[in-house]
Amino acid sequence: MKRLETRIKQDGIVLSANVLKVDSFLNHQIDPQLMQEIGQEFASRFSTEGITKIVTIESSGIAPAVMAGLFLQVPVVFARKRKSLTLSEDLLTASVYSFTKKETNEISISKKYLHEDDKVLIIDDFLANGQAALGLVDIVYQSRANLAGIGIVIEKSFQEGATKLKNLGIRVESLARIADLSSGEVVFIKERAMEELAK
Ligand code: 5GP
Numbered sequence: 001m002k003r004l005e006t007r008i009k010q011d012g013i014v015l016s017a018n019v020l021k022v023d024s025f026l027n028h029q030i031d032p033q034l035m036q037e038i039g040q041e042f043a044s045r046f047s048t049e050g051i052t053k054i055v056t057i058e059s060s061g062i063a064p065a066v067m068a069g070l071f072l073q074v075p076v077v078f079a080r081k082r083k084s085l086t087l088s089e090d091l092l093t094a095s096v097y098s099f100t101k102k103e104t105n106e107i108s109i110s111k112k113y114l115h116e117d118d119k120v121l122i123i124d125d126f127l128a129n130g131q132a133a134l135g136l137v138d139i140v141y142q143s144r145a146n147l148a149g150i151g152i153v154i155e156k157s158f159q160e161g162a163t164k165l166k167n168l169g170i171r172v173e174s175l176a177r178i179a180d181l182s183s184g185e186v187v188f189i190k191e192r193a194m195e196e197l198a199k
Pocket of ligand 1: 018098161
């Protein structure tokens, strides 16, 4: 998605060879217009799948997921990272190791909001090693709902998450795919391919 790639180049801060900071439009301050375009793009990529529910994880997955839900006209349910006092009903849970926070969270979704007749689209902000996505996949499988695929705003393709998910036969649609951060600059997959061709 061109506009997203331009924004990442313009405002993304490469913190290390593995971590990109996008606090100015996705992870802290949120750009609603960009989120709207992101939601529209996810909705169009999964428009023929008969999606009935979007599943994401708090907190940064919620904005793109809600926008996709708006365009697909389906509810959005987010996994909680901490057990809420009001979340006392039956829960579906999975363990997720956080790449950025270096801690393990037990994530959970109430059984009330995921059913076996649901067709689910999982959405998240980043895909790195795939832990968050795999935790959500685990929860969807526990509910016996059908999984249509995963929509990712920013995939760091040099980490193993995308390959892991695709090897499980899961459709992954990423709106921006980063090949490399090691130079301190963001290099997208397409740019890397052009560089290789020019050699
Ligand atoms: P994974 O579980 O795929 O290893 O990591 C995905 C989760 O970690 C995302 O939900 C996101 O919150 C966070 N994350 C992973 N890599 C990055 C990164 O480079 N930048 C930011 N801001 N978050 C990241």
